[in-house]
Amino acid sequence: xxxxxxxxxxxxxxxxxxxxxxxxxxxxxxxxxxxxxxxxxxxxxxxxxxxxxxxxxxxxxxxxxxxxxxxxxxxxxxxxxxxxxxxxxxxxxxxxxxxxxxxxxxxxxxxxxxxxxxxxxxxxxxxxxxxxxxxxxxxxxxxxxxxxxxxxxxxxxxxxxxxxxxxxxxxxxxxxxxxxxxxxxxxxxxxxxxxxxxxxxxxxxxxxxxxxxxxxxxxxxxxxxxxxxxxxxxxxxxxxxxxxxxxxxxx
Amino acid sequence: xxxxxxxxxxxxxxxxxxxxxxxxxxxxxxxxxxxxxxxxxxxxxxxxxxxxxxxxxxxxxxxxxxxxxxxxxxxxxxxxxxxxxxxxxxxxxxxxxxxxxxxxxxxxxxxxxxxxxxxxxxxxxxxxxxxxxxxxxxxxxxxxxxxxxxxxxxxxxxxxxxxxxxxxxxxxxxxxxxxxxxxxxxxxxxxxxxxxxxxxxxxxxxxxxxxxxxxxxxxxxxxxxxxxxxxxxxxxxxxxxxxxxxxxxxxxxxxxxxxxxxxxxxxxxxxxxxxxxxxxxxxxxxxxxxxxxxxxxxxxxxxxxxxxxxxxxxxxxxxxxxxxxxxxxxxxxxxxxxxxxxxxxxxxxxxxxxxxxxxxxxxxxxxx
Numbered sequence: 321x322x323x324x325x326x327x328x329x330x331x332x333x334x335x336x337x338x339x340x341x342x343x344x345x346x347x348x349x350x351x352x353x354x355x356x357x358x359x360x361x362x363x364x365x366x367x368x369x370x371x372x373x374x375x376x377x378x379x380x381x382x383x384x385x386x387x388x389x390x391x392x393x394x395x396x397x398x399x400x401x402x403x404x405x406x407x408x409x410x411x412x413x414x415x416x417x418x419x420x421x422x423x424x425x426x427x428x429x430x431x432x433x434x435x436x437x438x439x440x441x442x443x444x445x446x447x448x449x450x451x452x453x454x455x456x457x458x459x460x461x462x463x464x465x466x467x468x469x470x471x472x473x474x475x476x477x478x479x480x481x482x483x484x485x486x487x488x489x490x491x492x493x494x495x496x497x498x499x500x501x502x503x504x505x506x507x508x509x510x511x512x513x514x515x516x517x518x519x520x521x522x523x524x525x526x527x528x529x530x531x532x533x534x535x536x537x538x539x540x541x542x543x544x545x546x547x548x549x550x551x552x553x554x555x556x557x558x559x560x561x562x563x564x565x566x567x568x569x570x571x
Numbered sequence: 572x573x574x575x576x577x578x579x580x581x582x583x584x585x586x587x588x589x590x591x592x593x594x595x596x597x598x599x600x601x602x603x604x605x606x607x608x609x610x611x612x613x614x615x616x617x618x619x620x621x622x623x624x625x626x627x628x629x630x631x632x633x634x635x636x637x638x639x640x641x642x643x644x645x646x647x648x649x650x651x652x653x654x655x656x657x658x659x660x661x662x663x664x665x666x667x668x669x670x671x672x673x674x675x676x677x678x679x680x681x682x683x684x685x686x687x688x689x690x691x692x693x694x695x696x697x698x699x700x701x702x703x704x705x706x707x708x709x710x711x712x713x714x715x716x717x718x719x720x721x722x723x724x725x726x727x728x729x730x731x732x733x734x735x736x737x738x739x740x741x742x743x744x745x746x747x748x749x750x751x752x753x754x755x756x757x758x759x760x761x762x763x764x765x766x767x768x769x770x771x772x773x774x775x776x777x778x779x780x781x782x783x784x785x786x787x788x789x790x791x792x793x794x795x796x797x798x799x800x801x802x803x804x805x806x807x808x809x810x811x812x813x814x815x816x817x818x819x820x821x822x823x824x825x826x827x828x829x830x831x832x833x834x835x836x837x838x839x840x841x842x843x844x845x846x847x848x849x850x851x852x853x854x855x856x857x858x859x860x861x862x863x864x865x866x867x868x869x870x871x872x873x874x875x876x877x878x879x880x881x882x883x884x885x886x887x888x889x890x891x892x893x894x895x896x897x898x899x900x901x902x903x904x905x906x907x908x909x910x911x912x913x914x915x916x917x918x919x920x921x922x923x924x925x926x927x928x929x930x931x932x933x934x935x936x937x938x939x
Contacts, residue, residue, distance in 0.1 A: 379835050405841040416836035420854050420936050429850060430840035462936040482840065 328352040329486060329517050330376060335385035337371060345371050346382065347541040355485075358518045360528040360549070363538035364564065369521045372538070373488045376519070377408040390485060406434065409479030413491040415471045417463035417478070423450070424459040427478050435482070442481075449477040453507050469500025473507055480511075487511065489520040523568060529553065537561045639899040653903040654910050657893040661907065664729015664889035670721065674732035677712040680705050681739055689925055702743070709736065725803040729884035729892070731914065737875040737885065741810040742868060748811065749818035754848060756823055767819075774816035779877050782809045787881035806878050814871045821863040825856030858933035865926035869919050886911050 330353035337346040345368045353359060361369045374380040375387055378394055378401045387394045389404050418426050427446035431437040437445070450456040453473040463471055472492055479487060489508070493501045505527050512518055512531040522528070528535050528549050535552040537545045537560075545552070545561045553569075556562045601611045632648035634641050635655065642650035654661070663671045684705045687693045693701075713732070716722040755767035774782070786809035787802055794800070829852055837847040857864070879888025890907050894900050 377839055379838060402841055402843075405839060408839070410836075410839035412832060412836065414830075414832050416830075416832035418833065418836070418851055418855075420858065420933075422936075430842060433846050433850065434841040434843075464937055478840070 327354055329355045329357075329390050330519075331386070331388040332372075332375075333386040333388070335372075335375065335382045335387055337368075337375065337380065337382045337384075345541050346375070349385070349541075349543060351536070351543060353517060353519065356515045356517055358512050358531050358533045359520065359536060360532040360534075361519065361521045361536045361538060362523055362525075362528070362564075362568075363544075367538040368541040369538045370490050373490060373519050373521060376486070376488060377405050377410055379410075406482055407485045408488060409482055409484035409486070410488045411472070411475050411479055411490065411492045413494050415463070415468070415475045415495070417471055417475055419463050422460055422462055423455075423466070423474050426463065426474060427481050430478075431481050446477070446481055449480050450474070452480070452510075453477045454503075467500060468496045469503045472496065472500075472504045476504070476507055476511070484516070486517045486519070489518070489522065491521050491523075493522065493524055525553065525569065537564065539564070642903060649906055650903045651906055653894070653900050653906050657897075657900060657907070658910075660730075660893035661886070661890050661911065662730045663732065664884040664892060665727045666729060666732075667721070667723060667727065670715075670723060673712045673715070673720070673723075674728070674730070677709045678732040678735055681709055681735055685739055706740070725801050726882070728803070730889040731886050733878075733883065733885040734872075734875050737807060737810060737878065738872045741807055741814055741875075742871055744807075744811045745815040745818055745871070748815040749822055750853065752815060752819035753822035753826055756819070757826060771816045771819055774813055775820075779810070779813050779874055780880055782813050783877060783881050785809070802881065803883065806881060806883060810871070810875065810878075814867060814874075818864060818867045821860050821867060822856065824863065825858075825860035826852065828859055829856055854933075858930075861926055861930050861933065865922060865929075869922050872918060872922070873915060886914065 330351070332349045332351040335346055335349040336344070339345050347368075349372060351372075361373065363369050371380050375382050375394070376389055382394075390407055392400050392404055394400065394404065417423075418429070421429065424443060424446055427449060428439065428442040431442040431445065432439060435442075447456055447459065450459055453476055455470055455473050455477070458466055458470060458474070463474065466474065472495075476492075492508070493504050496504060501524070505524060508518075508520070508527065509531055518531075520527075520532075532549045534546055535549050536543055537552070537556075537558075539560050545556065545558050547557070552561070553565065556565055600607075602608045628648035630649075632646060633651055634647050634649075635651045636642075637652040637655040639650075639652075641647070642652060659668065659671060663674055666674055684701065687701070688698060711717055712720070713728060713736075714723060714725065752767045752770060755763045756771065758764045758767070783806055786805040790805055791799065833851055833855070834847060837851045842850065875885055876887035878885055879891070884892050890904075890911055894904050894907055
């Protein structure tokens, strides 16, 4: 293994993807993510940001190029995909909790059936994660009995139960009421301070400024610009990112 | 700067009480508007016209004497004596008269098994063992040949025991098959998908009667010489395959309604295909289609009456058998049919009540 592969936990090498025959959604994506790096990805809708991070745990398949996650290249090899999915946690815009299971069961499901952890141990670990997202008292409830912000925190705890090396966030606060965004972001900031590799698609620029090591701006399936948050927000290099920032920061 | 006003929420109070009592209920529900009043009057009028006539026939002028001459007397309504006279034949068909305790015990056991399987206490791994044991007992009791029981060939089985056994076994076999076919129709693998689609379309394209005909008369022609499969087994297979095709489509409807996010979340947690289906997708999809599946179960129960077309006399068939062969009682088929209608209704109504209970159970996670 080269030193580069050890430093970089995720490597996109000329990755291309199409939806159907005509929609070229990812175009020549090159990206290296260092271990422990915190990246915020922004850009207009349809720019391919969600698709890009969904390629990392193979919810989407790329058709060209190489994508290496933690030293394993993603191909059709099912075993490799299973291994990577154990190391990559994901949080979705719509939470995607399992509504027929209690909060605790949502958290223990994967450790018990994928990680083969005994029930009791899985439950202890799940309770610890629920405490971490400050929601332990809701363990026995069903997801639909919780507020949006609480559900999203459960979803974060569920992803953390696998002790992933990488966390992917796909617009985690976009479906939340304004008052609930903060409680979710607080949890995410706390995670960011604990050294886990994070890739977060979001338009919460305050969050980006506070925790991101790097901001990536995408448009039309390409990475247009990447920089540290300070320079990206204060001194955008391209006309496209200037235009985008003027729109989202304009109010 | 002005002083901040402290927000104080109003204390909650209970919702207003609805007006109770019979008279207000009638006023709002039966005579609430002129359309409603008109409908009430029409339905009430029809009831007033027909109900007394029916009651007169079925109760007041009816006779319960098991004597055909008494029934033929003038002014006599329903002749319930026919049931007194023929109930053993109707309920047990051509099963040897002196051995009819065997189908009785076997059927009671099977009904008890089904009822037990419907209750929460029995939902554990021993249930499968219990099923195998009870079905084995059923067949040993019915066919005999062991424990000094005389042998009774399957062509003499009949009546309610046959109806219940055909329904129970084909239902238990059809349900898992339907699950697999429903999943298969959504499979990523073209071969499996095509196979399942062809199966569903072929079976749905023909009436059950023709499936039973084929199972009963055509299938043996293709069997190698000397090898025969009992017609009962062939009919069971036919009903199972037929019911599974319909059930599969109902289940597939539930699968289609599942949001994609559930599969994605399961995949992102590393769950395998089967884990995802059995832990995440099917529990939710099946909960959505409980009414549709119960529809299938109920129609399967009643569809078993078609096996009389291939000379198996289940409840409906044995009624015909009981009355057609006896010129004295033949005119009282209506009473006989009402009798088995009551039996069918009791079973179907129980099933439909049970389905409501199941719906409540599976919707618990949706209560606020």
